[in-house]
Amino acid sequence: MEQQINELFNWLDETSSIIEQEENTPYIEALIASSNLLFEQQVPEDLEPTYHKQLTDKVNQIQFNQYDRESRRKAMQLAILKGMKGATQQHHYITPDTIGVFVGYLINKFLEGEQSYRLFDPACGSSNLLLTILNQQEHLTVDSYGSEVDPTLIRLAFNNTNLQERKIEYFHQDSLKPILLEPVDVVTSDLPVGYYPDDETASSYELKAEEGHSFAHHLFIEQSVKYTKEGGYLFFVVPSFLFESEQKEQLQAFLKDQVHIVGVLELPKTMFKDEKFSRSILVLQKKGENTKDPKKVMLAQLPSFKDVHATNNVIKQIDHWFKNDR
Structure with a gap:
């Protein structure tokens, strides 16, 4: 299971980082986009060609249904924790x-x-x-x-x-x-x-x-x-x-x-x-x-x-x- 969690977290992290950089948006917002991309398995058409290709390559690398539910939840949790590091709101907190x-x-x-x-x-x-x-x-x-x-x-x-x-x-x-x-x-x-x-x-x-x-x-x-x-x-x-x-x-x-x-x-x-x-x-x-x-x-x-x-x-x-x- 640990390998599955790491693979999925790395995918979410790398894809979120691409979106964060290209769209100049906070990591946590980019994670919302990357996790949606993982679920939908479809890249929006109206993107600049290089950016579109980067995301298409990422989508082609992975199918979320290859991973069990707990691996998906834990990988997502790790990515959210990374995005919330340094967040000032106390309510941005995950129950262990x-x-x-x-x-x-x-x-x-x-x-x-x-x-x-x-x-x-x-x-x-x-x-x-x-x-x-x-x-x-x-x-x-x-x-x-x-x-x-x-x-x-x-x-x-x-x-x-x-x-x-x-x-x-x-x-x-x-x-x-x-x-x-x-x-x-x-x-x-x-x-x-x-x-x-x-x-x-x-x-x-x-x-x-x-x-x-x-x-x-x-x-x-x-x-x-x-x-x-x-x-x-x-x-x-x-x-x-x-x-x-x-x-x-x-x-x-x-x-x-x-x-x-x-x-x-x-x-x-x-x-x-x-x-x-x-x-x-x-x-x-x-x-x-x-x-x-x-x-x-x-x-x-x-x-x-x-x-x-x-x-x-x-x-x-x-x-x-x-x-x-x-």
């Missing part, structure tokens, strides 16, 4: 694969026995988290939805999905405004952290700040609960300080009223350059007629995923929780 794989594992555990479900990511970015999860769930029918406000990221998500030959319905909008979506069985998201600048939209939320800007990550939690069916599950990647901020009482009261807190799994400290950026996976279940609090909340400090023995021990603890404490 290890987190996506672990969230996918948890979804499989909680939905055991289900044949199909509906999945939504309200802050999907370039869709790496959604696609990582879907690639683990080939045995299920999953209707998938993603929403993203950033125009560059939504175009990358769209191309990423085409290259995966997946069907995901996307909403290019501010996800904290109303979304034309029926409630889903599962919401997952790597929550954007920070202040939300639109006070007027925030004013309709229970978790709005008493004064000043509201926390975007709090509003995303509230919006996600709204778009989840009763009894449905939510899997969030959240800052580890979530329950220590100045609006924690407000958040805790909202969660107590609307959901069951099912699990808090602290991600390995080694994944983060600075401890203050450390994150956790928060698992919630929306309250419904037949739901109840778990006997015990699933709590764990996840080890480095490179430590196979320690990771297996945590998996055993989680299996024990499902059998005895759910």
Whole structure:
């Protein structure tokens, strides 16, 4: 697989560099064009002859369907990471694969026995988290939805999905405004952290700040609960300080009223350059007629995923929780 990833990444990188140079455009914009070229396998006719030949030669070198889905996703991820190096916006960030794989594992555990479900990511970015999860769930029918406000990221998500030959319905909008979506069985998201600048939209939320800007990550939690069916599950990647901020009482009261807190799994400290950026996976279940609090909340400090023995021990603890404490 590694060879496939390298081959495909090199193709995307070289083709993006040609487009970047010829069109004097940022690498990330060139990557949108090169990934579309890879999918369409067709060069636009109206290009200058030398440039047209360069791109035609590149297209003739490769067929994306020679590569498995995970190789395509990872090659695209590497190219996006290269394009985002030095990008100043904090939201230009990709959820690491290890987190996506672990969230996918948890979804499989909680939905055991289900044949199909509906999945939504309200802050999907370039869709790496959604696609990582879907690639683990080939045995299920999953209707998938993603929403993203950033125009560059939504175009990358769209191309990423085409290259995966997946069907995901996307909403290019501010996800904290109303979304034309029926409630889903599962919401997952790597929550954007920070202040939300639109006070007027925030004013309709229970978790709005008493004064000043509201926390975007709090509003995303509230919006996600709204778009989840009763009894449905939510899997969030959240800052580890979530329950220590100045609006924690407000958040805790909202969660107590609307959901069951099912699990808090602290991600390995080694994944983060600075401890203050450390994150956790928060698992919630929306309250419904037949739901109840778990006997015990699933709590764990996840080890480095490179430590196979320690990771297996945590998996055993989680299996024990499902059998005895759910």
